[in-house]
Amino acid sequence: MSTESTHDIHQEAREAVRAAAARRGRRRKWTGRLFFGALGLALLVAFIPLFSILENVITHGAHFLTWSFFTTGPGQPSLMDMNAVGGIANALVGTLVVLGLALAISVPVGLVCGLGLFEFDNRSTSLLRTALAVLIGLPSILFGLFIFLVMVRLHLAFSGANGAVALSMLMIPFIAINCEEALRHVPAMYREAGAALGARRSRLMFHVLLPSARPRLVTGIFLALARASGETAPVLFVIGASNVARFSPGDQTTTLPTLIWQLLQSPFPSQRLECWGIALVLLLGILAINVVARVLLVRSESR
Numbered sequence: 001m002s003t004e005s006t007h008d009i010h011q012e013a014r015e016a017v018r019a020a021a022a023r024r025g026r027r028r029k030w031t032g033r034l035f036f037g038a039l040g041l042a043l044l045v046a047f048i049p050l051f052s053i054l055e056n057v058i059t060h061g062a063h064f065l066t067w068s069f070f071t072t073g074p075g076q077p078s079l080m081d082m083n084a085v086g087g088i089a090n091a092l093v094g095t096l097v098v099l100g101l102a103l104a105i106s107v108p109v110g111l112v113c114g115l116g117l118f119e120f121d122n123r124s125t126s127l128l129r130t131a132l133a134v135l136i137g138l139p140s141i142l143f144g145l146f147i148f149l150v151m152v153r154l155h156l157a158f159s160g161a162n163g164a165v166a167l168s169m170l171m172i173p174f175i176a177i178n179c180e181e182a183l184r185h186v187p188a189m190y191r192e193a194g195a196a197l198g199a200r201r202s203r204l205m206f207h208v209l210l211p212s213a214r215p216r217l218v219t220g221i222f223l224a225l226a227r228a229s230g231e232t233a234p235v236l237f238v239i240g241a242s243n244v245a246r247f248s249p250g251d252q253t254t255t256l257p258t259l260i261w262q263l264l265q266s267p268f269p270s271q272r273l274e275c276w277g278i279a280l281v282l283l284l285g286i287l288a289i290n291v292v293a294r295v296l297l298v299r300s301e302s303r
Helices: 003-064 067-071 089-119 123-137 141-153 160-184 188-196 201-229 256-263 269-302
Strands: none
Touching (some): 089 123, 089 160, 123 160, 188 201
């Protein structure tokens, strides 16, 4: 076979390969566009109810956001003044007290559980990991019912502390699992370098690993706090109610979600409309917590 015919055969083969690659590239291009279009459509469908909810909450609740709404207690409408709904100072204080105590309980316990899951790999930690995963999937109302049954058996009174314990049971699994994941994201070379220098496991953990994982740990704590902030079911049966701001965890109190539940049962339309303002305050608070958590996560990943 001559050199020219061999060259022609190779040229035809190259042209065939180019043509096949071009067809495949066009097919992949249109398939990618199709999938991106379907993804955009699904995203739009998912955003429609979200934007509808936001539009309703903002439209109906924005005019409630006044200084007196945040600084006064709830009012009682009457035939003489149907719009005497008052404010939410009692619920704001109650929410801060319950969430603050829940954080004080759940953060140490969750971090200890996360450290144990990271440091040890045995049957006990496997059972603990399974138990935490089950707790994350449980309906939140079960935590409130459990605390209510314990409270009844021990003859305890309704108080904000009971609600804090119920919320801490909800937050501990999130914090523990996130703590383990944050520690596993720390580069292995840090641990190896510390071990090579003869550092004890405790010193390596508290002076190297935990500081390196701090941004992700804080992010997980904020996300757990955001999850607990809007919960009504765990605290509904155990904290009681109060029309005045109470700073003691041992007293009955009211939180923003439980106040919404109470006002929705009111016979006065003005109090039921006030729920939109409370929902907007709760929405803005949870949004702020999530934004802070995401910012911390982005900064930790950039580092």
